[in-house]
Amino acid sequence: MADVKIIQSKPRKTPNLPNYQQAYQEFSWDKAAGELVDFFPDGTLNIAYNCIDRHAEGDKKDKKALIYNGDDGTKEDYTFADMKKLTSQFANVLTGQDVKKGDRVFIFLPSIPERYVAFLGILKMGGIAGTMFAAFQEMALLDRLQDSQASVIITNADLYPRIENIKKDLPKLQKVILVERGSAELPAGEHIVSYDKEMANASAEFEPAKMSKDDYSYMLYTSGTTGKPKGVVHGHLDVLQAMVSTKYSLDIQDDDIYWCTADLGWVTGVVYGVLGIWGLGGTSVIFDGRFSPEAWYKVLQDYKVTVWYSAPTAIRMLMGAPTQPKDFDLSSLRHLASVGEPLNPEAIWWGMDAFGLPFHDTWWQTELGAISITNYPGIEIKPGSMGKPLPGVYAAVIDDGGRELPAGEEGDLALKASTVSSLMKTIWNNQEKFDSYFRGEWYISGDRGIKDKDGYFWFVGRSDDVINTAGERVGPFEVESALVTYPDVIEAGVIGKPDEIRGQIIKAFVVTQPGVKQTEELKTKIQAHVKKHLAGHAYPREIEFIDKLPKTRSGKIMRRILKSKELGQDIGDTSTLEDY
Numbered sequence: 001m002a003d004v005k006i007i008q009s010k011p012r013k014t015p016n017l018p019n020y021q022q023a024y025q026e027f028s029w030d031k032a033a034g035e036l037v038d039f040f041p042d043g044t045l046n047i048a049y050n051c052i053d054r055h056a057e058g059d060k061k062d063k064k065a066l067i068y069n070g071d072d073g074t075k076e077d078y079t080f081a082d083m084k085k086l087t088s089q090f091a092n093v094l095t096g097q098d099v100k101k102g103d104r105v106f107i108f109l110p111s112i113p114e115r116y117v118a119f120l121g122i123l124k125m126g127g128i129a130g131t132m133f134a135a136f137q138e139m140a141l142l143d144r145l146q147d148s149q150a151s152v153i154i155t156n157a158d159l160y161p162r163i164e165n166i167k168k169d170l171p172k173l174q175k176v177i178l179v180e181r182g183s184a185e186l187p188a189g190e191h192i193v194s195y196d197k198e199m200a201n202a203s204a205e206f207e208p209a210k211m212s213k214d215d216y217s218y219m220l221y222t223s224g225t226t227g228k229p230k231g232v233v234h235g236h237l238d239v240l241q242a243m244v245s246t247k248y249s250l251d252i253q254d255d256d257i258y259w260c261t262a263d264l265g266w267v268t269g270v271v272y273g274v275l276g277i278w279g280l281g282g283t284s285v286i287f288d289g290r291f292s293p294e295a296w297y298k299v300l301q302d303y304k305v306t307v308w309y310s311a312p313t314a315i316r317m318l319m320g321a322p323t324q325p326k327d328f329d330l331s332s333l334r335h336l337a338s339v340g341e342p343l344n345p346e347a348i349w350w351g352m353d354a355f356g357l358p359f360h361d362t363w364w365q366t367e368l369g370a371i372s373i374t375n376y377p378g379i380e381i382k383p384g385s386m387g388k389p390l391p392g393v394y395a396a397v398i399d400d401g402g403r404e405l406p407a408g409e410e411g412d413l414a415l416k417a418s419t420v421s422s423l424m425k426t427i428w429n430n431q432e433k434f435d436s437y438f439r440g441e442w443y444i445s446g447d448r449g450i451k452d453k454d455g456y457f458w459f460v461g462r463s464d465d466v467i468n469t470a471g472e473r474v475g476p477f478e479v480e481s482a483l484v485t486y487p488d489v490i491e492a493g494v495i496g497k498p499d500e501i502r503g504q505i506i507k508a509f510v511v512t513q514p515g516v517k518q519t520e521e522l523k524t525k526i527q528a529h530v531k532k533h534l535a536g537h538a539y540p541r542e543i544e545f546i547d548k549l550p551k552t553r554s555g556k557i558m559r560r561i562l563k564s565k566e567l568g569q570d571i572g573d574t575s576t577l578e579d580y
Helices: 020-026 029-036 047-056 080-096 113-124 138-148 160-164 195-201 238-248 267-279 293-302 312-319 345-355 431-435 476-483 520-533 559-567
Strands: 064-069 075-079 104-108 128-132 152-156 175-179 192-194 216-222 230-235 257-260 283-287 307-310 335-338 359-363 395-398 411-416 442-451 457-462 467-469 472-474 489-499 503-512 542-545
Touching: 029 238, 047 080, 047 113, 047 238, 047 267, 064 080, 064 113, 075 080, 080 113, 080 195, 104 113, 104 138, 113 128, 113 152, 113 216, 113 267, 128 138, 138 160, 138 216, 138 230, 152 160, 160 175, 175 195, 192 195, 216 267, 238 267, 257 267, 267 283, 283 293, 293 312, 312 345, 312 489, 335 345, 345 359, 395 442, 457 476, 467 489, 467 503, 472 476, 476 489, 476 503, 476 520, 489 559, 503 520, 520 542
Parallel strands: 064 283, 104 128, 104 152, 128 216, 152 175, 175 192, 257 283, 257 307, 307 335, 335 359, 503 542
Antiparallel strands: 064 075, 216 230, 395 411, 411 442, 442 457, 467 472, 489 503
């Protein structure tokens, strides 16, 4: 860390925040709430009202909120006035189906506009919205719908057979609302409701439900090492930290065209595809298509995207692709950011070469509900660092007793719970699990980290991922970062493997560039490269070439899957993994 080369980020555009230090010193959540969130006269609020209605009732009514680019070439634009009408209609559809405040309503759709209308319509009428990936199969669906006791699910005819096959095991599921886009024929049944027909008959007037700041708004199920997925539940005041972080970390301005590549089934798709950008009255691009460098660069080019928020996996895939940014006009881009897992320094340097801009890494978790540590625009970037706490958030590296550790010492990365306004409200039906996240006043992230003398935080690894080899503690991320700097390596995942002599040895699973011969000689060269660039004790004594790494749909490498398979153990829940 001491020898890291620093990138000077471009000055931020947000007025009244000339530098990080001033922002951090002057910030307070009460002040931010007063400036950013519209509360009702009785002190209640509603996320949907803040994201849509207030803009539709003001001078942004004709501004584009959603720009949709479909997989089939469909292009549609929706203004804030359009979104107010549609979300109000859907809120009326739900109340017409006897859905009440607090009921769980789940969305199982591809990335089409109806998905976003449904999400905000649920929140507008006081329901709890659950989002799921369209790639989920029956077991993943059953786990979530059973545990949440969802009463309604919104899907389409193409995906409905997966619901039909499990409905007998879902006694609480009363209605299935089917969206007709892309479907010639809908299945029949007493529990089937036509989205299009009900929307056509629904009133466009709806008074948003008055919700307290702690009332539940949305829930997402995250996979654990063992057992069933756990339901992380958030509240309506989450919109505050979503807006603060979108404004100050992603530097969104009123004239920006913004693209967050995350699916709505992932927390980033909820917080930064809906809450933050629309809370600020911004314009968001939605792309419903498979990843390809050509397709992504065309979205950036054709819509003149200015702020782009993506994942390290996607960035690394772009790095290794034959198609490069120079083949497109991407001059509109002015700010790049990354989320999902730590961003390797090599990707940041590539961003500088390819776009003339660095990717600003951001750190947070589903449980935290919004960016908490970030490479704040305008500060110097230390490639590989998580950055500094978002203004208003107090983060530290602590020991087992909750004592803050000095700079340079490794420990548990923790945040004072009272300083994270978007912190989860509960784990659904699992108070014991919820309580396990806290140590006194601290929220324990489960990550190990180091804080340097300048206040930057550095990710070491998950608590159960850190490798102890011959008495030396090694973070898998630093080894992976060294591995991907070797020219023939695209991606790498690193685990600790039990060893009788050293306790553990470092084993690396490596994905190489297409056409590279995966030989023992190449393994030796890669090992020598890591020794040279990292440390003699931190090189992988074993290397295994694989076609792809197990990753979540957010792009996070699942080292536990690699380790479990290596040791012949149960790999646990895999429903949130890509093609797994």
